[in-house]
């Protein structure tokens with residue numbers, strides 16, 4: 001394994017790390033539900049993109065609730 005001959009000085013190390021800063025995610029407002037959402041992506045809270053319901057989140061939510069209820073009823077029945 002190659003081993004550095006000299007210890008990297010703190011100034012050089014810090015200069016290298018001066019580019020490592022993170023930036024906060026840029027968020028746009030969803031025109032459908034007004035929630036902050038990443039631009040050019042389907043809104044994660046309402047599933048709309050370019051005025052169309054792409055993910056049908058409400059339908060999926062209703063289906064999941066129905067499934068949950070059915071499971072609960074089955075557990076009670078036993």
Ligand SMILES: [Zn+2]
Pocket residue numbers: 030031032033034035037043044045046047048
């Ligand atoms: Zn939305």
